[in-house]
Amino acid sequence: MAHFAPLGLTAPDTNPVLATRTDYCANAPHTVAGTFLNARDMELKYLISDNHAPGKTPTEGLTARASGPQNVLWCGIGTRTYILVSIADMVSPEESMAGTLERILDGASAAVYDHIVAVGDGTILGGKFQWPPGELSMSQLLFLKVWNANNHQLTWGVLHSSIAAIASFMNTHGWGVGHFDIYDGGIRVGYGIFT
Known part of the structure; x- marks a missing residue:
């Protein structure tokens, strides 16, 4: 065993490829993702969107793009x-789809909140959530x-926070269909689609 001793690394590895990377929130560039985000730490432009100016509907002023961020x-x-x-695809604010997406997120958020108030926080039984509930039809x-991800379990509280984050993102960048991963304190616990 002694003939392997000189091969041990005694100096720190400075290879930049192996260096840890810190991810920051796009809506709060000085906040490390997975740490607590206080509203005071957000940039003002994300707290006060001109899409929510008095007299405007949440989708007015948005421009249509073929694909989004x-x-x-x-x-x-x-x-x-x-x-x-x-x-994947942005929708024009004039399309009824933008309003429907907003109503779906509002309905999902209200349903999750009502569940938390009635039953409390906890894991989502079956590991999946869908809004509107029930069987989806072609129409x-x-x-x-x-859904749950990486053998982790989504909780109702994390789901509620992720729905609020999606709504905040779309209120800032525009409405569209796509997918997302959900992280709780840096751990990927779920993924989802809105389409």
Whole structure:
């Protein structure tokens, strides 16, 4: 065994490829993803969107694009939850789809909140959540669906925070369909689609 001793590494490895990378929130560039995000740490432009100016509907002023932002790390306010979101197709605010997506997120958020109030936080039984609930039909093209990931379990609280983060992201960047990963304190616990 002694003939292997000189081969041991005694100096730190300085290879930049092996260096750890720190990810920051796109909506709070000085906040490390997975740490608590206080609303005071967010940039003002993300707290006050001109899409929510008095007299405007949440989707007015948005422009349509063929595809949207990809792999944007967006943190939930007041939580350690963040999402990594990619928008496949943006929708014009004039399309009824934008309003439908907004209503789906509002409905899902309300349902999750009501569950937390009635039953408390805990893991999501069966490891999946869908809004609207029930069987999807061919005529129902828009929905939100979330699953557990990486052998971790989603909780109702993390789901609620991730829905709020998606809504915040879309209120800032525009409405569209795509997918997202859900992280709780740096651990990937779920993934989902909104389509």
